[in-house]
Amino acid sequence: MTVRVRFAPSPTGYLHIGGARTALYSYLFAKAKGGQYILRVEDTDLERSKREFEDAQIGDLLWLGIEHDEGPDKGGEFGPYRQSERMQMYKDIAWDFVERGLAYPCFLTSEELETLTEKANEEKKAPHAYHGKYRDLDSAEAKKRVDAGEEHVIRFKNPGKKWTFTDLVRGEVTFPEDMVGDFVIIRSNGMPVYNFCCVVDDHKMGMTHVFRAEEHLNNTCRQLQIYEALNATPPEFAHVSLLVGEDRQKLSKRHGATSVTQYKEMGYLPGAVTNYLTLLGWSHPDEQDIFDVLDLGDVFDYTRFSKSSAMYDIKKLNFFNEQWLRKLSDEEIAKGFEGALGSDSEFAKQDDSWKQKFSALMKEKVQLFSDIKEHMAVFFNSAADEDEQYKEAISWETTPQVKEYLASQVNELTTEFITEEQVGEWMNYLKKELKIKGKPLFMGMRVCLTGRAHGPDLKTVVALTPISIVKERLS
RNA sequence: GCUCCCAUCGUCUAGCCUGGUCUAGGACACCGCCUUUUCACGGCGGUAACAGGGGUUCAAAUCCCCUUGGGAGUACCA
Numbered sequence: 001m002t003v004r005v006r007f008a009p010s011p012t013g014y015l016h017i018g019g020a021r022t023a024l025y026s027y028l029f030a031k032a033k034g035g036q037y038i039l040r041v042e043d044t045d046l047e048r049s050k051r052e053f054e055d056a057q058i059g060d061l062l063w064l065g066i067e068h069d070e071g072p073d074k075g076g077e078f079g080p081y082r083q084s085e086r087m088q089m090y091k092d093i094a095w096d097f098v099e100r101g102l103a104y105p106c107f108l109t110s111e112e113l114e115t116l117t118e119k120a121n122e123e124k125k126a127p128h129a130y131h132g133k134y135r136d137l138d139s140a141e142a143k144k145r146v147d148a149g150e151e152h153v154i155r156f157k158n159p160g161k162k163w164t165f166t167d168l169v170r171g172e173v174t175f176p177e178d179m180v181g182d183f184v185i186i187r188s189n190g191m192p193v194y195n196f197c198c199v200v201d202d203h204k205m206g207m208t209h210v211f212r213a214e215e216h217l218n219n220t221c222r223q224l225q226i227y228e229a230l231n232a233t234p235p236e237f238a239h240v241s242l243l244v245g246e247d248r249q250k251l252s253k254r255h256g257a258t259s260v261t262q263y264k265e266m267g268y269l270p271g272a273v274t275n276y277l278t279l280l281g282w283s284h285p286d287e288q289d290i291f292d293v294l295d296l297g298d299v300f301d302y303t304r305f306s307k308s309s310a311m312y313d314i315k316k317l318n319f320f321n322e323q324w325l326r327k328l329s330d331e332e333i334a335k336g337f338e339g340a341l342g343s344d345s346e347f348a349k350q351d352d353s354w355k356q357k358f359s360a361l362m363k364e365k366v367q368l369f370s371d372i373k374e375h376m377a378v379f380f381n382s383a384a385d386e387d388e389q390y391k392e393a394i395s396w397e398t399t400p401q402v403k404e405y406l407a408s409q410v411n412e413l414t415t416e417f418i419t420e421e422q423v424g425e426w427m428n429y430l431k432k433e434l435k436i437k438g439k440p441l442f443m444g445m446r447v448c449l450t451g452r453a454h455g456p457d458l459k460t461v462v463a464l465t466p467i468s469i470v471k472e473r474l475s
Numbered sequence: 476g477c478u479c480c481c482a483u484c485g486u487c488u489a490g491c492c493u494g495g496u497c498u499a500g501g502a503c504a505c506c507g508c509c510u511u512u513u514c515a516c517g518g519c520g521g522u523a524a525c526a527g528g529g530g531u532u533c534a535a536a537u538c539c540c541c542u543u544g545g546g547a548g549u550a551c552c553a
Contacts, residue, residue, distance in 0.1 A: 010553050045552060110551080117550095124476060127549065153551055170480070179478060180549080187551040194553050218479055218548045241481080248545065276487095279502090283488060289502055306488070308481050309546065316487065316503045326516090364516045389513080442512050454514040 003035025010042040011054035014259035039071035060260040090192035128181025154186035168238035175221040199226040242309040267369040272324035280310040322367040333359035336369035382472035389453035402444040407474040420459040
């Protein structure tokens with residue numbers, strides 16, 4: 001049987017970093033087994049679902065390199081892949097359940113429900129204790145009320161037995177009889193509910209494995225019941241550990257940037273993001289940490305998931321991004337820098353050979369492309385950065401000599417840039433003729449030429465700085 | 476409250492299934508040294524963990540139980 005795994009986001013917002021990880025695991029597993037990875041859109045929440053979010057999520061998934069074999073945007077033999085387009089099927093199945101005595105219409109109003117829940121709470125019973133008021137209503141009577149247009153939901157009749165299944169990451173999990181009550185499968189507005197249509201679709205779409213976050217673990221109890229009513233064999237479940245924030249709570253917006261879109265916009269490399277995300281809850285058998293997850297092949301499997309939740313740590317993500325950045329060519333780095341700096345930046349105005357040299361020099365200095373912003377002043381700002389070390393160097397008695405000599409040399413030049421060789425010659429002159437050496441020589445030249453005590457390799461920096469800037473610094 | 480899940484350095488984790496090779500390995504972060512006559516990169520080194528208590532066993536991070544702690548769910552959201 002060929003493996004089929006799906007990722008089923010609901011388009012109520014941008015793709016969450018945790019969702020991306022589940023998608024990644026699903027995709028990686030499908031590919032490891034030579035199976036298919038399917039994208040299904042769960043848009044049964046009418047108020048919150050938006051097509052623009054669906055488009056954005058698909059875009060982000062593709063950006064990460066997670067390409068689906070079937071989905072709403074490309075079809076497939078198990079379509080449609082948007083739940084809003086499968087409504088009739090859910091309704092038919094729900095009413096079939098009703099006819100088979102597995103489900104029933106329920107006429108509880110929301111006010112009644114509230115009172116009942118309160119009552120259950122007071123009596124320290126499960127909140128769902130009284131949800132079954134209409135479970136034994138005569139079916140003909142129920143039908144009559146439904147036909148008369150009375151508002152109703154359809155509830156699934158909990159058969160009242162223990163449920164056990166073997167989770168791929170957690171092992172055997174058992175739920176007690178009264179874990180859930182008679183739960184709603186069709187809302188009063190006619191829309192099916194997650195636990196129902198998810199199962200219908202996973203079954204109809206031939207899913208063999210389901211990867212989802214641990215928060216869904218308890219839902220499996222309800223879902224198992226639906227599978228049974230469907231006479232279907234449930235897929236294998238893998239409930240992956242949760243991603244949490246610094247406070248150990250489920251990762252959410254208040255923890256900072258949690259959508260893939262944000263990372264894309266901040267200039268993170270998709271390979272770095274997937275690399276880091278994969279390692280939050282899964283480990284490489286060879287204890288490798290920097291690798292392209294898309295090249296994992298059959299190395300990826302579900303035996304190496306960790307069961308405990310993982311704290312999302314942006315510092316480590318940044319480290320991964322840094323490692324991935326280092327592997328890029330100078331051209332690619334240049335493109336990234338330009339993206340971060342903008343097309344009207346000083347960087348963008350330079351020619352290709354300058355950009356490449358600059359990129360080769362600066363790529364070791366950044367974790368993110370956007371970090372380059374902090375380094376631009378060395379090249380384009382004529383004003384000095386007067387920190388302690390700068391002040392010290394500028395006060396050395398030899399520094400005025402250095403500056404005077406450098407100024408005389410630079411002012412003679414009519415080129416746009418100084419060459420590395422010229423800087424070398426000046427250095428030699430200062431050393432031989434003026435007998436300046438050691439720190440006063442090197443640091444002296446640096447502060448005069450670059451206006452600051454720190455920076456990348458002196459000759460290279462100077463050769464990349466517009467001569468007009470250098471002249472201003474020496475004036 | 477009830478149900479379910481989880482528990483190794485501050486963090487991500489290896490090891491656990493198939494007890495001994497674990498004075499617990501790697502990575503991030505942090506600190507120090509070297510390198511760089513700056514900064515960074517890099518190299519080397521360091522601090523730092525088996526939640527607690529009982530068993531089982533010649534032997535337990537590894538198996539069992541309890542306690543404690545954390546998390547998730549408990550919806551006509553997904």
